[in-house]
Structures are given as structure tokens and as C-alpha cells.
Amino acid sequence: MPPSLTLRRRTLRRGVGAALLVSAALLGATVGGCTSLPENVNRPVSKALPPAADGPLAAFIQQNGSDKPAASVAAPRTTSGFMLIDGPQAAYSSRLALAEQAQRSLDLQYYAIHADASTGRLMRAVQDAARRGVRVRILIDDFHSAGRNALVLGLADTPNVQIRLFNPLAGARASSIGRIVVSLGDMGRIQQRMHNKLFIADNTLGITGGRNLGDAYFGLGGDAGNFVDLDVLAAGPIVQQMSKSFDQYWNDERAYPVESLVDRKEMDRIREKAAESGRSGASGGAQGTPSPPDGEPRPDAQSAAAFGDSKAAQRPGWDEQPMDLKAVKFTWAPALLLVDRPGKIPADEQAKEGPAPAKPDAPHGEMPAGETVVEGVLPLIAQARQDLVIVSPYFVPGKEIRNAFAKARERGVRIRVLTNSLASNDAPVAHVGYARHRTDLLDMGVELYEMRADQAGLRQALGTGSGVTGGMGESKAMLHSKFIVRDGRLLAIGSMNLDLRSQKQNTEIALVVRSTELSAEATSIVEKSLKEGAWKVERDPSAGGALVWRAPAGSGLQDAHTEPDTSTSLRALLWLIGPLAPDSML
Structure with missing residues (x-):
């Protein structure tokens, strides 16, 4: 089957799945759940370990210090160090380096950790760290911990590894659809997800951004497509704030130790089913399930290798070597961490009262903060004077x-916005909320650009500068980066989308860095994408003001007068869904 046809069918299937979730949400109030979560759960409190004054990561910080290096990693600073990670290969190798170099602790917090080849290699490095005495804490949003992806939970059998699941759904983990069905009476829980992303080693170096862990986030997604993303590696006092944020979530009543939810018999059944799936050549359970309700896609599992095999991805151009941290050059700048408190997602007893207000931490810098990360980012727009x-x-x-x-x-x-086109959006129903505001935004003078989904767009687009492109075949490119640059001097980067879901329902995290150097680097990356890898959406005066998608100069493409690279059936489906899908659910 031609890859383009395969992608169109998958996109249509995901649109149908998302439509089913929307319909379920509208009907969920009348449906009762069949199971419940455990009560009186034992959650031993633990805190981030202090950063060590010695060890390879501490030595790296001392060697890579600012203009006036601190005597030790624990010495006070007014700045932190940052390096943008703009490609899938660098994103993978940097995390692998942190796992291999950690001496005391590893704290991982993710919306999704997929059980596939690349993550298998990364998690084996985490296991090796635990075996040499490193304390490992892994906090995962519960939504993706079903089917094949539940294999990740088996890491909790490793000494020194603890795993907790945030805001879990009730029910067995053999099927994502089954868990959603039994939870229809609690649609609020289904809709509210922990979207934060952190990878912290020794409370000394940390990575955050928009990227989850999985093949599609590391450029190895195959026909299912690859997510174009941007991360940041951080050092210095901001990392201690990141660790403090992790502790808040880890010790919250919404975080359930995995052993309170999954017993050994169920884990054995999950492993057996995954092994059978691997022997039969199946992709592992992601296909045929509805898209998650948070506006973020679930990539299809493409790897035939079972999670935990001795070798990970064997793809042309892919390198499983850890990053050479000695070659990293940080930009030192004042920064602020914005983070939603876990209480943004109500606990059961708070459900009727609504979420508790969240006040982000501010270790240094002068940025104002709102009640949520998105509201904390709004002042960046309000204070802009030249360019956004x-x-x-x-x-x-x-x-x-x-x-x-x-x-x-x-x-x-001047306001320039880069978002997904309908063709590059792996959760097409989320496009409905954007499309209904498109003409109003254009009329107020906002410049709109939409990511091209084809292979040329992937090679040229945001986030692939230092990454792998070989072996991707006809991969679909899907924008996943989330950042804002204000007036060329301030950069905000993290897990947040500019949508009502990020603002009102999901928990998020973001770094705000005051640096002309980092701002210029991020702007350069996105401007290349605007020029070469995106459609520019405009009003066409010759067509009565109808929308037109201008092809990038030199691309050889023609301007389009409908959503580019999409089928009539997909556009018709979203036209039907649109009136049923409020912005707050998209």
C-alpha cells in the first residue's frame, strides 16, 4: 500500500477515534464506572537528593561554568546554564548520557514512555544505573500505561527503581479502549492529564521540553511519522527547582505506586501478550485504539523488537552512543521555572470544588507568574514590544x-505562529479548534504558518538540524515543539501548548530564560522552518477573502485553496465533528 494512502487512512482512523472520545465525553455523565481505584494507598514520601560536589556531572558543571565559575556545584549562582537540543539524535544521546553518568539519582517524569526499541535501550541504561546503586524514580501519566506500553511498568521489579502512575484510570491494562469504557462515568479524570516532561540526573543536570520517550520522538517512527521537537538541557540552580517540582508530583495523592495498581499476575499477562505480539509481527496494540483526549497524539508502535531486548533500533544513520558532555557549551543566563501544581488536576474529593490555584516557583529572574503555566506565559505576550x-x-x-x-x-x-497543518496533525480533531479562529487571527494581523507533513518538510523543518534523517523513508513530519520567543531576548520552552487544554486541564512545565543568545538560536531554527517547511496561510483578495495556503518559495509546490495534502473524507469528518467539539476539549 502506498505510504501516502496508509497515512491518510491512519489519519482518518484517528479522527474517528477522537470523535468517539468526544461523543463519550458528552454521554459520560450518564454512564457509571465498573471499577474503582484502591484506597488507603501507602505512598512513602521521598525528596530529591542534594546535588553532589563530586562525580562526573558535578565535574562537568565546574568545567563548563559561566564567566566566573563557581567553586563547586552547590555554590550560589544568579544564573543557570542552558543548551538547546534541536534534533532527535541529540535528544536521545543527551538522555542516554545522563542515565550513564548518574551516580546518585535519576528522576524521570513523562506524559508517555512507549515500550519500543529506542526507549528499550534508554531504559536499560536506567536499569544499569539502578543496579550500580543509583536511586531511580519514574513518574508517568497513567493514560498510556496500557497494552504494550504497560511493559515499562515492569522496571519496578529492578532494585532501586520506583514507579508511580499519576491520575490513574481504573481497570485492567490489557486494552486502552477497555479502560476508557469502564471509566466513562469519570470523564473528568480521563480528560485531565499530567503533561510535564523531566529527565534529571543527580539533581545537577536536567532536560525538559515537549518530547516524550519513544521511537517517534527520536526520529525512528517509520511510516507512522516522526515528531519534530525541541528540548533544553539545563544546569545550575534551575535544576534544583526542577527537582522540587518533581517531588511535588511524586508525593501527591494523585500519584499511585505501581504495585498498588498492577499485581504480579497482571504484569505476567502483559509480558506474555507482548511476547506473543512480537512473535506474530504485530505492532503492539497502539493501532485501533482511540487517540488520547489531551490533544497529543499516540504514535503507532512500529518496532518489532520487544521492549528490553539486548539491541535497540538498528536504523541507517542512527547512533546509540551517549552524548559527549565535555563538548557541550552552555549559555549562562537568569531563568524562571513555571510549573503547575498537581492540584490543577483535582483529587477525587476536590472534583466538585475545582482545581486548587497554582503558583509557579521563581528561583531567579523577574517574570510574573499566573495561576497556571499558560497564564504565566501570557505576560510574555502582554509585555511584547516588537516581535513574538x-x-x-x-x-x-x-x-x-x-x-x-x-x-x-x-x-x-509582529506576531508569527507556527502550528500543525491538518495533514501534519496526528490528532486531527484538535485542528478544529484552531481552524475556527484562523480567519479572526489573520484579520487582526497575526501571521499563520502550518507545518508541511511531507518528507521534504521533515528534512528542512524545525528540530532536525542535528538529528537523523537517514532511514526515515516516507515519514510524516508532525510538529511537537512548544516555545515562545519575545522581542529577541526572552525564551519560554516547555510542555505547554497554547490551547485551553494546557491552560485549564493538563498540568504543564516551562522554562523562561532571559538570553539574547538562546532567543536568537531558537528564532533562527523556527525562521528556517517558516521559510522552507511550512505553508503560509493568508486571505486571498482575488477569491473574496477565502483562505489560501502559500507554498514555500523554491519548494516546487503549488498554492492550495483547501487544507493541503488532506482527503475530502477527512475534511468532511472534521466539518461534522466541529459543532460537537468545544475548544476546551481539543
């Missing part, structure tokens, strides 16, 4: 964002 560059794969601007845009345009601020 916004990258958000799921862009559904609520009233506050639209008002901030309008006021910024009145001040003469």
Missing part, C-alpha cells in the same frame, strides 16, 4: 490569548 514568535503544535487560543494578541497588534507587535 510562537510555536505550538496544538494551537486553540482562548479568550485571554486572543485578547493579548489583539492588544499586542495594536502596539505594532
